[in-house]
Amino acid sequence: MAEFLVVALFGGLGAVLRSWLGNFKGFLPWGILIANTAATAVAAWVLVVAPQFGLVLVAGLAGGLSTFSTFVGQTWQLMRERRRPAAFLNVVLNVVIPSTAVVVVMLCQ
Numbered sequence: 001m002a003e004f005l006v007v008a009l010f011g012g013l014g015a016v017l018r019s020w021l022g023n024f025k026g027f028l029p030w031g032i033l034i035a036n037t038a039a040t041a042v043a044a045w046v047l048v049v050a051p052q053f054g055l056v057l058v059a060g061l062a063g064g065l066s067t068f069s070t071f072v073g074q075t076w077q078l079m080r081e082r083r084r085p086a087a088f089l090n091v092v093l094n095v096v097i098p099s100t101a102v103v104v105v106m107l108c109q
Contacts, residue, residue: 007060014039014064022070028090029074032067033097039066040098044105 017035024031039062046057071094078087 003055006056010056010060011064014061014066016064018065018067018070028078028086028093029071032070032074033090033093036066036071036094037098037101039063041101041105044102048106048109 018032021031021035022029024034042065043058043062046053046062050057071090075087075090078084078090
């Protein structure tokens with residue numbers, strides 16, 4: 001039971017951080033791109049270096065920090081605003097940059 005409370009605490013911390021980062025917008029919703037990239041890098045690092053902390057840091061912190069729903073919502077908003085190039089770039093960057101973060105973390109180990 002205590003382990004689930006720690007996961008909830010770290011998940012809440014990740015969600016608050018994601019909410020704060022979500023305020024950083026410009027041509028693209030940069031904050032959510034940063035949040036998704038950081039969460040992916042944390043998950044990769046934990047799984048490679050410290051898998052014993054996987055539940056707390058991957059399910060908790062990274063799970064609270066990353067967000068597919070906000071990414072989709074922001075991409076849809078860009079489409080509604082007829083900013084199709086920005087929407088397309090947002091999709092590409094939210095796939096490529098976090099994936100690259102995983103590769104970098106794994107290569108550095």
